[in-house]
Amino acid sequence: MLGFQRREWIAERIGRVIMGIVVIAAALGCLGPGLLSHTQVSVHGVIVQYDRFLRATDESELVVRLEEQVERARNVAFDRAGLEHMTIARVLPEPSSTRSDSTTVTYAFPAPGSQEMRFTIKPERAGLFRPKLVVESRGIELWQLVFP
Amino acid sequence: MDTVIRSAVIYLFLLLVLRIAGKRTIAHITTFDFVLLLVIGEATQQALIGPDHSLTTSAVAICTMMFLEVVLSALKGRSVKFSHVLESQPIVIAEHGQLLEERAHKFHVDENDVLEAAREQQGLERLDQVAYAVLERSGTISIIPKRGD
Numbered sequence: 001m002l003g004f005q006r007r008e009w010i011a012e013r014i015g016r017v018i019m020g021i022v023v024i025a026a027a028l029g030c031l032g033p034g035l036l037s038h039t040q041v042s043v044h045g046v047i048v049q050y051d052r053f054l055r056a057t058d059e060s061e062l063v064v065r066l067e068e069q070v071e072r073a074r075n076v077a078f079d080r081a082g083l084e085h086m087t088i089a090r091v092l093p094e095p096s097s098t099r100s101d102s103t104t105v106t107y108a109f110p111a112p113g114s115q116e117m118r119f120t121i122k123p124e125r126a127g128l129f130r131p132k133l134v135v136e137s138r139g140i141e142l143w144q145l146v147f148p
Numbered sequence: 149m150d151t152v153i154r155s156a157v158i159y160l161f162l163l164l165v166l167r168i169a170g171k172r173t174i175a176h177i178t179t180f181d182f183v184l185l186l187v188i189g190e191a192t193q194q195a196l197i198g199p200d201h202s203l204t205t206s207a208v209a210i211c212t213m214m215f216l217e218v219v220l221s222a223l224k225g226r227s228v229k230f231s232h233v234l235e236s237q238p239i240v241i242a243e244h245g246q247l248l249e250e251r252a253h254k255f256h257v258d259e260n261d262v263l264e265a266a267r268e269q270q271g272l273e274r275l276d277q278v279a280y281a282v283l284e285r286s287g288t289i290s291i292i293p294k295r296g297d
Binding site for chain 1: 149150151152153199200201202203204205207208211212214215218
């Protein structure tokens with residue numbers, strides 16, 4: 001009888017520790033947008049800021065920033081495979097055109113314009129994904145873990 | 149992060165509001181109180197998770213509130229003062245067959261409430277059969293009958 005009670009106390013204690021870990025992880029941004037989730041990748045003058053950890057029904061912002069002023073039109077191309085798990089809900093500034101082929105979806109932004117392009121993305125399912133994008137012929141690979 | 153903060157704020161706010169409302173408020177639920185609780189639950193749900201209906205958000209909100217509950221109950225176990233602040237303390241509202249009017253009035257309890265508890269718990273008929281009536285922290289009334297009754 002007491003043996004069962006002892007095991008129950010141990011299980012309760014372990015459960016409480018796990019609960020505490022979940023709360024701390026969520027507060028730090030390991031289970032969705034937050035401090036540890038927000039990250040940036042920099043490749044030859046192109047900076048991409050995004051959230052590593054997302055939730056399946058929540059929107060998140062992916063910001064593409066060019067370090068130098070570009071006077072010509074700029075292109076941001078998303079790998080089509082990467083777009084299978086998410087939709088792009090909004091784009092700021094408004095792209096001048098959107099092209100789509102079998103492998104990529106390309107957003108063209110007019111010149112002269114802002115050095116910063118914001119894409120509001122909405123994950124469609126949970127899982128680990130590696131979306132790829134090409135900005136000004138520079139390939140950037142991201143990784144995102146989407147929680148259900 | 150957002151979910152944890154929202155859950156903690158809602159938890160502490162509900163704790164404060166229910167504490168201010170007094171212990172008899174929830175102990176005796178009328179039909180209106182029941183509807184009010186449902187409305188509070190609905191409003192709380194909106195504030196807790198907003199438009200994000202993901203499984204993770206719900207799990208984080210539940211874990212945050214349960215974790216706060218565990219932490220506060222551990223603190224209550226260690227400090228009697230803290231326990232009184234959070235949950236009040238039992239108080240005698242009738243002794244030796246006499247209702248302590250001032251206390252009873254402050255806690256919105258009348259003679260009928262004491263008699264109802266006396267009938268339900270001890271099968272007593274009159275207030276003079278009650279040695280003590282204690283308003284517990286939960287808002288219920290405990291009856292200690294006079295010896296020999």
